[in-house]
Amino acid sequence: MHLPCSDFSQHQVDLLTWILHINGVQDVPSVRTWKTLEDDLQKIGGIETISFIGAFGHKYYMNSFSDIICQEMANPHVQSLLHFYPEDSGKQ
Numbered sequence: 541m542h543l544p545c546s547d548f549s550q551h552q553v554d555l556l557t558w559i560l561h562i563n564g565v566q567d568v569p570s571v572r573t574w575k576t577l578e579d580d581l582q583k584i585g586g587i588e589t590i591s592f593i594g595a596f597g598h599k600y601y602m603n604s605f606s607d608i609i610c611q612e613m614a615n616p617h618v619q620s621l622l623h624f625y626p627e628d629s630g631k632q
Contacts, residue, residue, distance in 0.1 A: 587611065 553571055560568045569577075588604040612618050 585611070 550571075553574075557568060557571055587607040589601050590604060591599060591601050593599055612622070
């Protein structure tokens with residue numbers, strides 16, 4: 541389960557869900573439902589992670605820079621703080 545800045549393991553999330561259920565909390569979604577929702581949201585608006593093979597055969601990953609820029613531009617709290625400079629493309 542993807543919870544930003546969370547150190548919960550899958551077993552801890554299962555335990556928490558069980559405790560909520562035992563204590564009579566209504567409409568607690570299952571862990572599977574959360575996982576499915578997270579996967580669907582990641583497909584819609586997540587940042588793609590691209591895998592590469594290094595020159596010495598090691599595997600590494602990089603987040604898509606264009607996806608990061610798209611998310612930042614879509615965030616009104618961030619977009620208002622961005623400043624864009626004109627481009628000098630030489631003589632026309």
